[in-house]
Amino acid sequence: GVYKVSASYAGVEFPFYIKIQDTTKPVVTLNQVVFNVNLNEEISALNLIDKVEDQSEVIAYFLEDDGTKNTTLKFTKKGSYIVNIIVEDVAGNQAAKLRAKIVVGSLGNHPTLEGIDDVEIVQGTHFDIMEGVKASDGNGNDITHQIKILKNTVNTEEVGSYEVIYSITNSQGNNIQRTRKVEVIKNESEKKK
Numbered sequence: 001g002v003y004k005v006s007a008s009y010a011g012v013e014f015p016f017y018i019k020i021q022d023t024t025k026p027v028v029t030l031n032q033v034v035f036n037v038n039l040n041e042e043i044s045a046l047n048l049i050d051k052v053e054d055q056s057e058v059i060a061y062f063l064e065d066d067g068t069k070n071t072t073l074k075f076t077k078k079g080s081y082i083v084n085i086i087v088e089d090v091a092g093n094q095a096a097k098l099r100a101k102i103v104v105g106s107l108g109n110h111p112t113l114e115g116i117d118d119v120e121i122v123q124g125t126h127f128d129i130m131e132g133v134k135a136s137d138g139n140g141n142d143i144t145h146q147i148k149i150l151k152n153t154v155n156t157e158e159v160g161s162y163e164v165i166y167s168i169t170n171s172q173g174n175n176i177q178r179t180r181k182v183e184v185i186k187n188e189s190e191k192k193k
Contacts, residue, residue, distance in 0.1 A: 022091035026054035030085070032176060034101045034110040036138045042074045045085050048100060051118075056090045063097065078105030109138040111170040113147070118181040127156050127182065129164050137170040154182050 006015040031050040037043055045060035052058050061069040063084045075081065085098040103110060115132035129152060135144045151165040162182040169175040 022056065022089065022093060024054070024089075025093045026052050026058055026087050026089050026095040028052050028087045028095040028098060030098055030100055031114075032112065032178070034103060034176070036103050036110055036112060036136075037075065038140075039078065039105050040074055040076060042072050043102070044072050046071070048085060049087065052087060052095075054089050054093075058087050058089050060085060060087045062086075073102075075102065075104040080104075103138070109170060109172045110174045111138050111143065111168045111176055112136045113166055113168055113176060113178045116166055116178045116180045118183070120183045120185055121156060123156065123159055123184050123187045125156060125187075127154055129154070129180075133166065135168040138172075138174065143168060143170060150177065154184070156184055159184050159186050 002017050002019050004015060004017055006013050008014070028049055029051040031048055035043070035048060045062050049060055059071065061071045062073050063069060063086050069086070073083065081102045081104065083100050083102055085100060087095040087098075112135065114134045114136075117132075119127075121127050129149060130144075130147070133144065133147065134142065135147050137143045146168060148167045148169075149164065150167050151163055154162040154164060160183075162184065164180045164182060165177055166180070167175060167177045
């Protein structure tokens with residue numbers, strides 16, 4: 001925006017305007033690289049985004065080869081499609097173009113992992129690494145019970161940054177892995193005693 005300000009020198013006030021412009025591009029992460037959808041299921045570009053780092057509101061859209069921008073897509077034929085996703089803030093700054101694979105219909109046999117968000121927990125509290133975590137085989141079947149934990153460095157007794165790596169493989173042998181960052185923060189109520 002444009003803001004009116006002034007400065008005083010030798011008893012005289014000098015008004016002037018300052019224009020502040022947002023030139024910082026959003027930093028974006030996809031939920032995963034391969035997404036499985038059903039025929040005629042409408043998908044939203046914003047729903048494929050895991051995390052956006054920006055100080056303002058953002059929009060996400062699919063960028064077609066002809067330059068068309070669509071916030072949602074619907075696929076009417078089975079198959080595998082590569083889509084380009086753009087995230088833009090209110091100032092028009094765009095994140096780097098993201099590419100994702102959309103597998104439509106029964107050909108979509110890539111597993112999915114959900115609920116693996118970065119978390120903050122208070123020192124000394126219990127952390128359930130499976131709470132809210134779900135897995136699907138790519139055809140709508142729940143295979144959460146087959147999730148393997150490849151790495152778990154979390155120590156809730158020590159303040160610090162930790163990692164948990166989740167892995168799921170479906171019956172077709174397709175595998176995905178996702179990493180969750182866990183931040184253990186100081187227990188403020190303990191400090192005040």
